[in-house]
Amino acid sequence: MSRQPETLEALLARFRYRPDEESGGLTELPTATVEPDQPKGADALQLLTFGLGTAEYGVALGTVTEILRARPLTEIPRARPPLLGVLNLRGTITPVYDPSLRLGLPVNAPPCAGPDCPRPPRPARILVVRTVLGPAGLWVDRVRGVQRARPAELERPRGGPTGGVLGVLPTAEGTCTVVDPEWLLR
């Protein structure tokens, strides 16, 4: 008889709802929480894709602050690749780099700095990216657009990550290599 209230107490404790109660045994149920789901595609990567030569590359859209039409740069005496020159971006001196060298592409860029440089080709663009040292420019041959991708769609490079190459994304036209813009500048 004396056991009865105790049992009932334990029984009620299991019956009553507590927000912090364990629900870990339900591992095979699809998880659902009290909070609403993330909006669709919230985990999607947004990649700004650009071309260098015949290859396509992509960087995370959030790292690019603006895209400029390529313009003649101010030359830096004895500048060595990949530094092409500097740009006065609304009062901020912005170095502009050629990503080809870092990506192992042939560097055959015509001089694009100094008073005698030819007019840059029409599709050429400068991507202004944010770095810890301030803005920096990346000279690219063309900008294609913004592509959305899920992280799972990225194919990781074989044999582990190599430098700043984050992965390769299959696209309708071929492949798009996703790179870390900071690595291109290093």
Added chain:
Amino acid sequence: MSAELQAIDVCAFWVGPAIYGIDVARVDEILPRVVPLPVADAPAHVEGVVHVHGTAVPIVDLRRLLPAGTPPRTAKPKVILARLGRRRVGLRVDGMAGVRRYTTGEIRPGDAVPGVLGVTADECRLLDLRELLAEPAAARRAGL
């Protein structure tokens, strides 16, 4: 010594020929008509998921976890949207039987059915929802 009587509020519902009850504090909503989206590889008692106000909620068919039988004619099938800790789960039942208040004196310990904690004087079986739905025992009970 006399145990202090406590009142509990129970959301009661029909599953088969019996009335079961869960803590009313667990219940968020009663949905009249739900067509779940099937989930591949789900246990037999999980019908699928539905989107309720932007949240995907699994729907569990309690009729597969509790003894089968014919519910009363007047019962209308519903889905009870219940809370389990921070999770939510939809419970498919044969019909609602209202909210009832019991005192602890009216409850006697449960019978042999797994997941049933106690039975009230008017034969409402109080469920331990967490035990009832815990894997893999629930999947085993659902058969297959």
